[in-house]
Amino acid sequence: MAEPTVAARAIEGRGPWRLVYERLRRDPAAVVSALTIVAIVLIALAAPLIASAVGHTPSTQYRDIGLSPAGIPVGPNGTFWFGTDSLGRDVFIRVVYGTRISLLAGVVSSVLAVLVGVVIGLAAGYFGGVVDTVLSRIMDVVLSLPFLVFAIALVSVAGPSLTISIGVIAFFSWASVGRIVRGQTLSLKETEYVEAARSLGAGDLRIMFVEILPNVLAPVIVYATLLIPGAIVFEATLSFLGLGVIPPTPTWGNMLSDSIAFYRVAWWFVVFPGAALLVTTLAFNLLGDSVRDAVNPHRGVGRESK
């Protein structure tokens, strides 16, 4: 009686994305990192709820209870779980709110970078010739700019803000996506199915976005997952240098910038925002690695049997 079910399972059609999903589900690193990211997103969404449950706001200065009589920030206790900062603000609530900025900057700038990179990469690879030469040179130039120094130059003129940060991060990230997409498009446009589409009268745009794009999505998704943690670190770095989101809006970067002056008296300035930042980037990088392995299961593993 067991035979038919086995046969039924064997012929069950499983698309490539389904296979990737199955592999990810069996990979403990992928499951743990995905759950961590879900938790981080929930914390970001629920930040106002958490704040009202605790009864503190991110920028209120609790000078009477949050600072010692000598004006020294208090360490973690029952009222302030992560202690207070030099102005008597609740570090826990600020870390919770910082989640929002980090995720927002990381995801939005990565999405922008992917959109621009995909369009430019497709155009360069598909049209070839002069278009390719010009677009490829532009990508080369962007990739060889010392981005942090340039971010400083841009911010010095435009003034620091979240929008500028996101723009700067996207500007320095799209070119690597573009390069990947261009390479894939170059080989895909010579395939027979593209030729078939063309002989059926499909226009350039249709071929680029309907025929070729779905087939370059896998590497793009892998790369995008790895782009997000990079963008989160970039935003935190800009905030840390005072070039990102302007205080008093809490970000992990500007909290860690405050802590430079205070780590001797208040280790919690460094430890809590630092841990939040590190856990977030680790989770995204771990997930990115897992997705990459799930998309290319043979890459690098078991090629060499000694």
Added chain:
Amino acid sequence: MIRLLARRLAFALLVMWVVATGVFALYFVAPNNVARTIAGRQATEQTVELVRRRLGLDQPIPVQYVRFLGRLARGDLGYSFVNSQPVSEVIRRDLPVTASLALGAAIIWLAIGIGAGSLAATRPGSAADRVVTGASLFFYSMPTFLLGQIFLLLLFYRLTVAGYPIFPPSGYVPLTEDPAQWARHLILPWLTLALVTAATYARLTRGAMLDVLGEDYIRTARAKGISEGRITYRHALRSAIAPVITQFGIDVGILLGGAVVTEQVFGLPGLGREAVQAITTEDLPVIMGIALLASLFVVVASIVVDLCYALVDPRVRVR
């Protein structure tokens, strides 16, 4: 070889031209009035006008643009708005700090990164491989400024409180003044920069080595009875190292233009810290000068890398 060099030089010039034009554009987008900034807050309208004319700011923009490029070609980066010091002098003062930091760290991260990466690649799946993979994921995810602060907290502060003041928290001593103090002040910055960067190199080396070790010529070498050590280092690492060298060129180039974060955390008076500080004083010439210099370093580093390839690998020369 000559053609390769010519093509690389042409691209370098293109990059520098784009960067210079961008910098020029930024001056004009800048909301603050340059002449007024230089003349000072109390200056009369006549003085501001005089400064404008002296700087050539009354000329049409294309004329100013050509003059700007001309000055750059002669290496004239202009004068600081704040103290009228030539920007080139500011750079000459700060560059040794940044170079000490970047080059010292580069040696450490190359050794750790390539060493750990090839160790892991030759023993895939082993405990050593898992440790290397885990550690490189950890440091790869670690923001530089966070690692710097963790070092400050643990290795400077805790050790000093415990009675072992081995590491200073900040400051710089020139190499020519006292080599021992120079190194002592740079150890924590070196480690910070090196560990974060080494993670990328370990990942790169491991991936490239794993690919190469699956090649037929490695099996041939093994069949010929060549020792594993020789296969790893003479055969596999040699061809796996190409992407690592490319990355190295970019990284060293970028860092020589200012190891911004590390300098900021450890209070090292280098180019990166200078640029960050110049923002608060709105000292555009200093920021733009450093940005131009940084791009120049990246461009030169990538040319050097390409030439190294061409010298080592005959296939590159033919292309």
